[in-house]
Amino acid sequence: MRIKVLGAAAGGGFPQWNCGCPNCRDLRSGALAAKPLTQECVAVSADDERWILLNASPEIRSQIEDCPALHPRGPRHSPIAAIVLTNGDLDHCLGLLSLRESHPLVICATERVRRGFTEGNVLYRTLQRFPGQVTWRTLEPGKEAEVGGLAVEALPAPGKPPIHLEDGGADPGDNVGLLIHDRRSGKRLAYFSAAAAVTPAMRAAFDRADCVFFDGTFWTSDELIALGLGDKRAEQMAHLPVGGKDGSLRTLAGVRAAKRIYIHINNTNPLLRPGSPEREQALAAGWEIAYDGMEVNL
Numbered sequence: 228m229r230i231k232v233l234g235a236a237a238g239g240g241f242p243q244w245n246c247g248c249p250n251c252r253d254l255r256s257g258a259l260a261a262k263p264l265t266q267e268c269v270a271v272s273a274d275d276e277r278w279i280l281l282n283a284s285p286e287i288r289s290q291i292e293d294c295p296a297l298h299p300r301g302p303r304h305s306p307i308a309a310i311v312l313t314n315g316d317l318d319h320c321l322g323l324l325s326l327r328e329s330h331p332l333v334i335c336a337t338e339r340v341r342r343g344f345t346e347g348n349v350l351y352r353t354l355q356r357f358p359g360q361v362t363w364r365t366l367e368p369g370k371e372a373e374v375g376g377l378a379v380e381a382l383p384a385p386g387k388p389p390i391h392l393e394d395g396g397a398d399p400g401d402n403v404g405l406l407i408h409d410r411r412s413g414k415r416l417a418y419f420s421a422a423a424a425v426t427p428a429m430r431a432a433f434d435r436a437d438c439v440f441f442d443g444t445f446w447t448s449d450e451l452i453a454l455g456l457g458d459k460r461a462e463q464m465a466h467l468p469v470g471g472k473d474g475s476l477r478t479l480a481g482v483r484a485a486k487r488i489y490i491h492i493n494n495t496n497p498l499l500r501p502g503s504p505e506r507e508q509a510l511a512a513g514w515e516i517a518y519d520g521m522e523v524n525l
């Protein structure tokens with residue numbers, strides 16, 4: 228299984244257009260020896276022919292262009308066999324509207340996420356210009372689906388609906404992780420880019436996986452509050468922080484997956500600062516920090 232990280236940042240990217248936090252400021256000025264990050268999107272393939280995209284970020288056009296494996300191999304062609312959505316947040320699905328150039332799309336999502344994106348959304352009509360432009364495939368938690376040569380199963384992860392749908396209440400289908408199994412090689416990927424907590428089922432999946440991607444949005448619970456950038460704690464935004472006594476570094480200590488990678492990293496996170504104590508702590512615990520262009524071969 229080949230995994231290509233097209234975008235490693237949380238919503239807003241790095242730097243974020245309206246953000247003057249120390250990380251964004253120092254990246255712009257050159258004081259930070261780091262590279263910009265686009266918003267989270269990952270491509271996975273079992274055969275290098277067909278690729279599935281995990282989430283569709285607002286930067287999907289440039290992300291596809293930056294990844295030759297995803298380029299057309301004919302006058303009208305795309306090796307993208309399907310797009311799998313893990314939740315309905317705009318940084319995860321807005322890119323679908325950028326794929327409107329009359330190309331048949333297969334989109335896999337929970338029923339809840341499909342409805343959240345399609346119902347009452349007049350812009351969705353751009354993906355309904357001809358019959359069969361979009362084929363929705365429902366991800367039913369606990370059931371494996373064959374997608375682009377890979378077996379894909381959704382596992383509910385503690386989360387929340389997207390901000391623009393919060394008044395409709397919460398549902399287990401709002402947010403899922405993905406268990407992706409390459410039956411030929413036997414390799415397993417567990418992909419959880421947003422999770423407010425680790426359930427026993429998630430933990431069991433991580434121990435079976437060869438590679439785990441996990442929510443690296445915030446280092447601390449009060450990261451945005453402390454920087455004067457917002458009034459919500461990480462948990463209120465459905466992200467388990469990485470650091471601290473209840474953070475994912477400690478919660479996931481001992482996970483047996485050979486490769487463990489933090490993704491969906493917010494621009495405020497000290498993990499993005501080379502040499503920071505927080506980054507060193509994560510690396511020392513055996514975690515890697517995703518970046519645009521990162522490749523993993525299982």
Ligand SMILES: [Zn+2]
Nearest residue numbers: 237238316318
């Ligand atoms: Zn997000």
Ligand SMILES: [Zn+2]
Nearest residue numbers: 246248251494
């Ligand atoms: Zn920032």
